[in-house]
Amino acid sequence: MKQLKVLFAVIIIILPFCKACYYDSEEALYPSTISSCDTTSVTFSGKIAPMLANNCYSCHSNATAAGFGAGIRLEDYADVKARATSVQGAIKHTGSYSPMPKNGGKLKSCLITQFDIWIRIGMPNN
């Protein structure tokens, strides 16, 4: 019984370490995505909508906004266009806008840059 206990303890200690333990960084693993942020082909469907879907829809989709997102919907193009300035302030943590995403860090700087570009080129629905 005692030996069984010791064996069990050893397995539990070792288990986490023999499973994948890597020393990766995004910088090293994905050199192209970090160094070259795609600033030329910024489209609503290609860059903006996926960014919103990944980071905002748990509270700001049409279905969840009433309950969790203070009624702010970011799913349809017209809604995003109408709120573009406040979204920009919220994700950049500037002005009096409530910083977003809540309780996490800021979005990746590339995503924020792409949102800036989309506003600058006139918020096209493409």
Added chain:
Amino acid sequence: MHLNMKRSLISFLFSILSLLALAQDDLMNMLNQDAKPEINYTSATFKSTRIMNGHSIERMPPGQLDFRISHRFGRINSGAYEFFGLDQANIRLGLETGIFNWLMVGIGRGTYEKTFDGFAKFTVLRQSTGAKVMPVSVSFFSSIAVNSLKWADPERTNYFSSRLSYVSQILIARKFSQSFSFQITPSYVHRNLVETELDPNDLWAIGAGGRLKLSKRISFNAEYYYVANATTYLGQEVYNPLSVGFDIETGGHVFQLIFTNSVAMIEKGFIGETTGSWGKGDIHFGFNLSRVFSFKK
């Protein structure tokens, strides 16, 4: 004649009684010789398996299932419009149980980065007095967390290992008196994937936590982790997590009220990813609710 008989009867009775008393003494001696000196293990160093955010030396005994509901609300300094953070809730649900009287395991799912976590905690040494004197209790804690957020960039080659992080802690605690316990927690956190080459994959931290009993049912708890090599997390400055709060014990429940600058409720999250600062008022109110179900017959 009559009187004499009475006297002798009384003296006879007395001698019997004294004999009995002697025999009793012998019996006590025999009992004392038989009983081995006992080991008195210290119990209830902390009232819950958590001090505040971090684990305490305590574990669930076998046959008992702890259903934990933990909440951390938003930041108090977000103001009245956000109901001082209460509009926004982060939750962790956990199921934790004892396997042996030295091993406890648990699983959980938290809102913070949609993380699943599993842990094992086992007792190495128990504080005791009597035949065996041990000044401290020591446990070892090990956990794995799986971040289940959607990939930030689904088009690049993403690896499952990038979602994983590991934590190992040595919990060293001493119950100094009925009303005061203290714990020191050297900790190691490994993240498989970090943002830049400058961010360390390995984090080293040391935690300190204590419990001060205020009344029969209420105690004041505080916990602080010093993170030796924290840098930034997602472009935000990182602070050391400090939590203060109260344990309120009711029958079958331990209710912990917490004020903390960390929103995560697992080690991987509050060590090295705490972006709130007490100085700026980024304080989260929260609670841990623990309900223990017993399966022992």
